[in-house]
Amino acid sequence: MIRIFLEGLVLGLSTGAYCLGMCFVFFMPYLCVEGKQNVFENFKKIALFLAGRLIAYVGFALIMGFLGVSQHNIFNARLTNLSLVVVSLLMLFYALTRHFSDSGFCKSLLSRSNLARLPFFLGLFSGLNPCLPFLVGLTRLWTLNSILGGVVLFVAFFIGTSIYMIPLIFVSFLNRVERVKQIGLFVALLSSVWFLFVGITGLIQQ
């Protein structure tokens, strides 16, 4: 188990920069807009995001472990594309309502939705995205033949990649400038449309 843990940790540490890219594209724009000039406040948001990712990883490892190798192809491809569509829709909803927050309709939508929980769901669904490190971890998972081993691998992988998230705490300090918020919203909008397209074409092509 220690060896599997170390494998996951090293995998996370060595490929975390790519992993960060995937999370950055969804979470950074959110932090640019919603982040506060307070490290503790930002840490709470990042912790929620990481909690979402952890649950996604552990849940994925458990489900894959129970289903076994024979089911992995169909399940994995559909799940990752579906999660991509969901996280993109979440981001699109957020970016559009924030962008048009002056309109009455968007204002009422924003007041009804709890944006504080958004990082958790962003973490949950972006955690299942088919990024390169995740796929490498998945390949190792198939060879383990152990449910517990899979969970340990993905928990260690999560720890390894999470180290790369630390700089995110300071991203929100940029939003002191109003311009950064606007740019963050544009990035959120572009990313959500792009990944919605990627997710939908992925689902169609299966």
Add this chain to the structure above:
Amino acid sequence: MSSVIKQTKVSARSFSYSVSFCALLFLFLAAFSLLSARDLGPLFFVKLLWSLVIAAFGFAIIRSGVISGYRSALFILIAFLFFLEFKFFRWLSIANTIPPYCHIAQAPTLFNFLHSQFLAFTSGDWKIWGVLTLGFLWLLIMFTIGQGICSWVCFYGGMDEFFSKVLNKPVIRLNIPKKGRDFPLAFLIFLLIISFLQGSPIFCSWFCPLKLTCAFWDHEPTIRMAQAVLFYLILFGFVILLPVLSKKRTFCSMICPFGALVSICGKVSPYQVKIDQEKCIHCGKCFDVCPVFAVERKDPQEYRISSYCNKCGACIDVCPVDAIPLSAWDSLTGWRLQIRDIFLFLSLLMTGVLSSSFVARVVLQLLGVK
């Protein structure tokens, strides 16, 4: 008012000064031609001829004191020759040449480039370290003409400029709010992350309306169809239709990620275009004429030039009271020096050096010289 206008228009230089400027420029370009051609063959002589053309444009700008018109003509001519060489070579039965490494593509794949350089460096392949040449050229341009690259050197921007000059007057009055002007910057950030994540130049395969090759089309028919739709939409919308109707360079100012990167990095250039608030008569002509929406109207009594300024000279030429000088070092030292001629010299030199390679080739090919 007219007496004020007449008194303050002082940018035209004397004949002897203009000739000296032109001769010095030609001398520099000729030296570069000799260095790059390596022998006194046909390539050298065509490069020399091209140096003379650039120097002639320099003379016209300095002598008349009008930047924008002559710059625009040169800019469009270079773009035309560039596309003739790399895009439309089949129509003219001239030899196919490998497209150069696109500078627009460099901006959204900067992370990929740095990553590959890092890998080359750590694996011991530092001898072929591309950053030594490309990085040096980039720094040289940024520290000299800065954002001026977009209006003087960029071979793609010339297309946008050409279409924006088709009509004499704009059919539609296009204006982008300040928030919207930052869209290319957001687009650049998005592309930097996505390109790094997917390990491929996403801008080139999906968004570039000026593709020189077909290498970026996807093999899958549905994806290729989507790419084609986006390609034609951006090409006809932002490179042709909107520039024609609005007389603005809409691709450069609304989409181009390179322009966004340059607007940040170009701040290291000492040259800047600023409105002298004391001289300004708030006529708004600079606001109307700026092709890249770089003049901001804070209120009817205050106009400012943003970091998106390409130093094309349109506002300088149109200002009736010469309230927009091309100056330098204001922010660094507090001194504001009128060194417009040095900027013009450097811009023309860069233009001449960077365009001479393909211009000389296309001329030789058209003449049938091997």
